[in-house]
Amino acid sequence: MAEAIWSVGKVAKRCGIKVSTLHFYEQQGLIQSWRNAGNQRRYKPEVLRRISVIKAAQKVGVSLDEIKRAFESLPNNRTPTVEDWQQLSKNWQQMLDGRIAYLQKLRNNLAGCIGCGCLSMTSCPLYNPDDKLAESGSGPVLLDQAEQKARAQQDPSASS
Amino acid sequence: MAEAIWSVGKVAKRCGIKVSTLHFYEQQGLIQSWRNAGNQRRYKPEVLRRISVIKAAQKVGVSLDEIKRAFESLPNNRTPTVEDWQQLSKNWQQMLDGRIAYLQKLRNNLAGCIGCGCLSMTSCPLYNPDDKLAESGSGPVLLDQAEQKARAQQDPSASS
DNA sequence: ATAAAACCTCAACTTCACTTGAGGTAAAGC
């Protein structure tokens, strides 16, 4: 079945994202397309995989900028092979591990610190601005905005 | 030691945040102050605890809006007692538990799905837009922007 | 052959959580 050439609308519908998002990703250098005779975008099926990686990485908390850099870090920015994906996912797994560990500590501290009402500000690990805990997480993160927006919207314009 | 009345600058320095952030939080109804004869903000030491809770909640991924609603949900928005904090932290712990579970699933799927290179789009749980996994996480989340910004800046204007 | 649906570009708008700056007042230090 899998078609060999995709239009922007097909990709968007298949991926559950908006056409404008594809435009945006292309503009950001995250995906590529070529144009047909009438200047319309055409995609290789491969773009689906690329988008799924973008989405997965976003869920892990990787910013578009970092995702882009990850893509660019692949040997001369080639179309990623299975090994490339594995390498990327390995990095992101480590990020995830760090993040999970961080959240777990935070969870325990929520009980220990807020729960007890101390929140001493000088010693409380929840509150220390130079937070050691923060070091175990691995960098800037936006989590689950995708889900948030997906739920908030329910994509009324793509209902058919 | 603990002083009984705090100025905005003291609170900011103690909390490692900017004065403008305190203005902002006040404007958002997250904290309160009164004014002295010269129209300057004065705070009870309690505000430190309140800010620490805001920061902790943000780390957990709670938005300012949700934090505000949590505060407001306390019996007639009273100054929170230790039990109140415990209740809040219990809610946020659940959120955290959900989020951790979600990330763990995601982590496993990163290995299973991206790693294998399949990313089938129809069946891949990483990619499914109506993602069942997403349901186990509990809502909209921004994580660790605070750390990100704190690191990116190193607050050059508050170096003394 | 024509109407509808899909596509194009470009600029401007959205939300969140703040930050910056201008122009001015208050408090602290010497």
Place this chain on the structure above:
DNA sequence: GCTTTACCTCAAGTGAAGTTGAGGTTTTAT
């Protein structure tokens, strides 16, 4: 007493990740 530091307000700006809309072209369906 004077100067520096801290504070005030209000408006506008920032950055991430898109979304919306206007005005126009192409493709598809009938």
